[in-house]
Amino acid sequence: MTAPVAAAPDDAAVIRQSIADPDRFTELYDRHAPAIHRYAARRLGSDAADDLMAETFLIAFRKRRRYDPARADARPWLYGIATRLIARHRRAELDRYRLAERIGGQAAPPVPAPDPHTLHPSLARALAELPKTHRDALLLVAWAELSYEEVAAALDVPVGTVRSRLSRARARLRTELTMEESWTN
Amino acid sequence: MDELTLLKEAAPEVAPPTTEALRAGRARLAAAARPRRSRRPLALGAAVAAAAVAITVVPYADPGPTPAASAAAVLRDAAATAAAEPDVRPGQFRYVKSLTQRRHPRLGPSGIVCAESWYPADGAPVTLPVHIAPNSVPGGCGSALPKPAERSMLVYEGPPAHPRAHDLPTAPAALRARLYREAAKGPRAWGEDPGTPADQLVFVFAERLLEESAPSALRAALYRVLAEVPGVRLVRNVRDLAGRPGDAVTRTWGAERQEIILDRATHRYLGGRQVFVKPRGDWRPGDQSAVAQIRTAIVGKAYQRP
Numbered sequence: 001m002t003a004p005v006a007a008a009p010d011d012a013a014v015i016r017q018s019i020a021d022p023d024r025f026t027e028l029y030d031r032h033a034p035a036i037h038r039y040a041a042r043r044l045g046s047d048a049a050d051d052l053m054a055e056t057f058l059i060a061f062r063k064r065r066r067y068d069p070a071r072a073d074a075r076p077w078l079y080g081i082a083t084r085l086i087a088r089h090r091r092a093e094l095d096r097y098r099l100a101e102r103i104g105g106q107a108a109p110p111v112p113a114p115d116p117h118t119l120h121p122s123l124a125r126a127l128a129e130l131p132k133t134h135r136d137a138l139l140l141v142a143w144a145e146l147s148y149e150e151v152a153a154a155l156d157v158p159v160g161t162v163r164s165r166l167s168r169a170r171a172r173l174r175t176e177l178t179m180e181e182s183w184t185n
Numbered sequence: 186m187d188e189l190t191l192l193k194e195a196a197p198e199v200a201p202p203t204t205e206a207l208r209a210g211r212a213r214l215a216a217a218a219r220p221r222r223s224r225r226p227l228a229l230g231a232a233v234a235a236a237a238v239a240i241t242v243v244p245y246a247d248p249g250p251t252p253a254a255s256a257a258a259v260l261r262d263a264a265a266t267a268a269a270e271p272d273v274r275p276g277q278f279r280y281v282k283s284l285t286q287r288r289h290p291r292l293g294p295s296g297i298v299c300a301e302s303w304y305p306a307d308g309a310p311v312t313l314p315v316h317i318a319p320n321s322v323p324g325g326c327g328s329a330l331p332k333p334a335e336r337s338m339l340v341y342e343g344p345p346a347h348p349r350a351h352d353l354p355t356a357p358a359a360l361r362a363r364l365y366r367e368a369a370k371g372p373r374a375w376g377e378d379p380g381t382p383a384d385q386l387v388f389v390f391a392e393r394l395l396e397e398s399a400p401s402a403l404r405a406a407l408y409r410v411l412a413e414v415p416g417v418r419l420v421r422n423v424r425d426l427a428g429r430p431g432d433a434v435t436r437t438w439g440a441e442r443q444e445i446i447l448d449r450a451t452h453r454y455l456g457g458r459q460v461f462v463k464p465r466g467d468w469r470p471g472d473q474s475a476v477a478q479i480r481t482a483i484v485g486k487a488y489q490r491p
Contacts, residue, residue: 018218022217022218022219023215023218023219025214025218026211026214026215026218029210029211029214030211033202033207033210033211034201034202034207037201037202037206037207038199038201041197041199041200042196042197042199046199046200049199049202050202050203050206050209050210053202053206053210054209054210054213054214057210057214058213058214058217061214061217061218062217088466089466094376120195123191123192123195138189138192141189142189142192142193142196143192143193143196170187170188170189173188173189173191173192174188177188177191
């Protein structure tokens with residue numbers, strides 16, 4: 001008779017176990033570090049992402065006792081920590097958008113810039129001009145692929161607040177992109 | 186396509202974390218998770234330091250209390266030098282070759298990037314022809330210029346970082362009044378931190394205008410305006426990013442010192458630098474970014490080298 005296969009413990013279980021057995025927390029890292037890195041790299045570039053990935057988990061480890069055990073998925077919690085860390089790099093993030101904006105070529109792709117992973121200039125400008133809270137909410141949806149409810153958990157605000165920030169951010173984006181279109185036509 | 190879908194699809198293509206980065210991050214976490222034999226839990230800071238990459242701290246000069254008169258004297262000299270420089274005539278371009286370096290709070294300095302720019306006579310172009318040599322080292326601008334279809338432009342749109350050169354008066358008193366009026370729009374209008382005082386904004390305007398090739402009469406007037414801005418200090422015996430000896434005219438507010446670096450002998454403009462003098466977020470004292478203009482010339486058209 002085969003032994004029953006236990007389902008892998010969810011994030012909440014791993015975190016709970018890590019309170020008494022700290023080493024177990026590295027399992028959370030193994031599960032989610034690449035996703036955090038990807039989000040950080042998109043916003044700040046690869047150089048800063050390595051560090052930010054590590055810092056996110058160090059902070060998460062320190063806060064693990066206060067983790068809400070009802071949340072089976074730790075990603076919103078981790079993305080929330082990462083987002084607050086990204087805020088400390090605000091200048092670097094805006095510089096990156098400005099650099100992307102400035103390197104933007106016209107019809108042909110531009111000469112490779114120091115950092116090739118840049119945004120389309122009009123998007124870069126639109127993002128740079130959003131208030132930080134709107135940008136965070138928008139990019140957690142667009143680039144971290146969280147649901148509105150998960151964004152609310154990540155940013156520790158009510159879902160209604162997330163909806164209104166999203167809708168304002170999207171409206172601004174729409175305006176910017178429409179203006180850009182009419183300018184180039 | 187709606188804007189959210191557009192944004193999703195426009196997410197920058199990024200490489201996944203390297204094995205080394207993943208391993209290093211995990212090691213830092215493991216170090217934090219394993220208390221030492223003494224049973225005292227490792228302070229998070231200690232865990233980070235134990236695994237940190239060696240960081241070079243660049244010593245920075247503390248200006249100390251220098252008489253404003255020395256800064257003013259250097260600035261008057263700079264104004265005289267600038268006024269005597271040849272100007273670009275309509276149809277010509279000012280060619281500027283510069284080196285730039287930024288510094289990440291913990292990963293240290295970025296590479297030195299070499300950029301060549303072509304500024305038209307009336308300044309403040311909407312699109313500025315520029316060639317940025319990838320993976321640059323000093324002299325990296327010697328790489329072949331791109332073909333017309335592959336050229337980059339610096340697009341001057343979005344929140345301005347300073348008032349446009351072509352709109353500014355060149356009589357010092359009028360310029361001063363105008364710059365303070367622009368500063369009165371508030372730091373946010375210029376992408377600066379809330380609370381930045383007008384004097385600092387005016388200094389920063391001047392620093393940026395000088396970096397972007399203003400006409401000689403405007404440069405001279407900017408130096409004269411700076412000679413009367415309170416809080417401007419002189420730091421002698423500095424070296425710019427290209428290693429050239431200079432004097433720096435500086436103003437500090439908040440965590441950063443802004444610097445305009447002038448040639449030691451002639452007080453010709455060499456470049457600019459922003460240095461953190463206090464911790465701010467992850468920035469540490471000594472972290473800086475800098476630009477050095479290493480060659481300027483007048484040429485007949487964009488993408489022409491002197």
